[in-house]
Amino acid sequence: MNHRCGTIAFAGRPNTGKSSLLNRLVGEKLSIVSARAQTTRHLVTGILTTSDCQYIFVDAPGMQTRHRGKLNRALNLRASEAAGGADVVGWVLEAMRLSEADREAVAGVAPNARVVAIVNQIDRVKPREKLIPFLARVAQEREFAAIVPVSASSGENCKSLLAALRDALPDGGAIYPPDQLTDRDERFFAAELLREQLFRTLGEELPYACEVEIASFKEEGRLRRIEATIWVARDSHKPIVLGEKGARLKQMATAARKGMETLFGGKVYLGTWIKVKRGWSEDDRLLRSLGHR
Ligand SMILES: Nc1nc2c(ncn2[C@@H]2O[C@H](COP(=O)(O)OP(=O)(O)OP(=O)(O)O)[C@@H](O)[C@H]2O)c(=O)[nH]1
Numbered sequence: 001m002n003h004r005c006g007t008i009a010f011a012g013r014p015n016t017g018k019s020s021l022l023n024r025l026v027g028e029k030l031s032i033v034s035a036r037a038q039t040t041r042h043l044v045t046g047i048l049t050t051s052d053c054q055y056i057f058v059d060a061p062g063m064q065t066r067h068r069g070k071l072n073r074a075l076n077l078r079a080s081e082a083a084g085g086a087d088v089v090g091w092v093l094e095a096m097r098l099s100e101a102d103r104e105a106v107a108g109v110a111p112n113a114r115v116v117a118i119v120n121q122i123d124r125v126k127p128r129e130k131l132i133p134f135l136a137r138v139a140q141e142r143e144f145a146a147i148v149p150v151s152a153s154s155g156e157n158c159k160s161l162l163a164a165l166r167d168a169l170p171d172g173g174a175i176y177p178p179d180q181l182t183d184r185d186e187r188f189f190a191a192e193l194l195r196e197q198l199f200r201t202l203g204e205e206l207p208y209a210c211e212v213e214i215a216s217f218k219e220e221g222r223l224r225r226i227e228a229t230i231w232v233a234r235d236s237h238k239p240i241v242l243g244e245k246g247a248r249l250k251q252m253a254t255a256a257r258k259g260m261e262t263l264f265g266g267k268v269y270l271g272t273w274i275k276v277k278r279g280w281s282e283d284d285r286l287l288r289s290l291g292h293r
């Protein structure tokens with residue numbers, strides 16, 4: 001069998017399970033996951049190398065139409081660029097749901113691009129037969145290299161998905177060393193794992209008003225000493241993030257630190273600071289320094 005290698009960009013509306021799927025396929029928790037829309041803000045690469053294929057997955061922000069503003073425009077642009085530059089687009093849908101928001105996420109994908117429709121969350125479909133007419137409806141949407149039902153949560157049918165993606169990838173030798181999992185560094189994952197906790201813990205609009213910046217990252221022997229700044233948009237956000245006597249921040253920081261220790265395979269000290277920056281999501285300089293170009 002010829003060796004294959006290439007990039008697969010996930011595209012879809014927010015919350016369909018793109019990040020969960022990347023983590024499942026690569027077998028590591030690389031991309032952050034929450035029940036909120038637009039948890040992902042950065043492109044996260046996850047690499048899976050098998051004996052006959054190197055899959056370079058790119059997780060992207062869900063296409064968002066609801067929130068406007070500079071940050072959201074940057075996120076949507078990033079998502080469409082990822083899809084435009086990939087060998088294969090993985091259009092991630094939620095089983096039994098197909099709406100304009102889903103279509104918009106691949107509206108910019110060239111008609112001749114290779115697209116695999118990934119119908120995720122099939123664990124929630126009962127009885128299973130209901131999937132058959134849904135898959136037929138998806139098939140009407142455009143030309144697909146394959147349509148594959150999966151569950152990122154249970155891992156069901158993910159082997160078939162890998163086989164279908166391999167078939168869609170071009171011939172070629174591996175680009176990355178076989179043990180490389182990502183092209184992102186630990187500093188990036190440290191910020192993301194703390195941001196994940198903000199998304200999981202804080203109420204309605206607040207996660208969208210927060211960003212995390214790693215102020216310093218030092219390796220002292222086997223300990224990683226990390227100082228993180230949580231940027232919030234208003235003075236009134238600060239006590240909410242802190243919680244009573246700082247309890248909420250402490251709980252979020254502990255959970256984030258544990259995630260880092262698992263991913264990095266070593267002890268982590270995590271210091272957290274909350275700083276107010278009004279309108280940070282419209283501030284070009286801060287957006288650039290946070291990696292939003
Ligand atoms: N039951 C079920 N839930 C899932 C599955 N995949 C993802 N989820 C849940 O769906 C929610 C969104 O998952 P994410 O992986 O963050 O979705 P996403 O597409 O990356 O979302 P954005 O980054 O916001 O665009 C989370 O609560 C996941 O636990 C699945 O296969 N089955």
Ligand SMILES: [Mg+2]
Pocket residue numbers: 018019020031032033039040059060061062
């Ligand atoms: Mg995501």
